[in-house]
Amino acid sequence: MKNKPVVIGVAGGSGSGKTSVTRAIYERFKGHSILMLEQDFYYKDQSSLPFEERLKTNYDHPLAFDNHLLIEHVNQLLNCQPIEKPVYDYALHTRSDKVVHVEPKDVIILEGILILEDEQLRNLMDIKLFVDTDADIRIIRRLQRDIKERERTLDSVIDQYLSVVRPMHNQFIEPTKRYADIIIPEGGHNHVAIDLMVTKIQTILEQKSFL
Numbered sequence: 001m002k003n004k005p006v007v008i009g010v011a012g013g014s015g016s017g018k019t020s021v022t023r024a025i026y027e028r029f030k031g032h033s034i035l036m037l038e039q040d041f042y043y044k045d046q047s048s049l050p051f052e053e054r055l056k057t058n059y060d061h062p063l064a065f066d067n068h069l070l071i072e073h074v075n076q077l078l079n080c081q082p083i084e085k086p087v088y089d090y091a092l093h094t095r096s097d098k099v100v101h102v103e104p105k106d107v108i109i110l111e112g113i114l115i116l117e118d119e120q121l122r123n124l125m126d127i128k129l130f131v132d133t134d135a136d137i138r139i140i141r142r143l144q145r146d147i148k149e150r151e152r153t154l155d156s157v158i159d160q161y162l163s164v165v166r167p168m169h170n171q172f173i174e175p176t177k178r179y180a181d182i183i184i185p186e187g188g189h190n191h192v193a194i195d196l197m198v199t200k201i202q203t204i205l206e207q208k209s210f211l
Helices: 018-028 067-078 135-149 154-179 191-207
Strands: 006-012 034-038 083-089 094-102 107-111 127-132 182-185
Touching: 006 018, 006 154, 006 191, 018 034, 018 107, 018 127, 018 191, 034 067, 067 083, 067 107, 127 154, 127 191, 135 154, 182 191
Parallel strands: 006 107, 006 127, 034 107, 127 182
Antiparallel strands: 083 094
């Protein structure tokens, strides 16, 4: 790579559609030099804690993430160095012994609920997006996902949403909207916004002689 990679941050609440936006952008540039780095891979290692304590982890709180490692890895990628991305074991509620080898690319998409919360991380981004979706849509999507894919009960999903997800969203995630360069309503269904983003990324890459 002749030039510094382009870093795009994609934030938004759980169920907002940020993953759909990230995948849509990724698919548009498939075949080019692009990678996705999900914040969910960077939950803190909790192997030193008893399992009972790990069960109490609030995964929607900024302190749940190892942003120091994420920032270190982004800087390595910006310097054209490969990284060993951690893998999180949700069954054991701690980091796995496994890692994923990731080679540097021209475009790096950072995706996560609190990807815009950390100032040092924001400063590494060329473009910052916030996917803004109404709370009723987000809870419906979360219900469908957790019941179908994670075999959760309706009551457990609702209880977690009311006790943890909603208050954490209001306290930590929603305020990061002010840092976004672009706010995308309704996530992956907003094809116009995604098209505009793709055009913007193409322009940046052309300016950097990546395309």
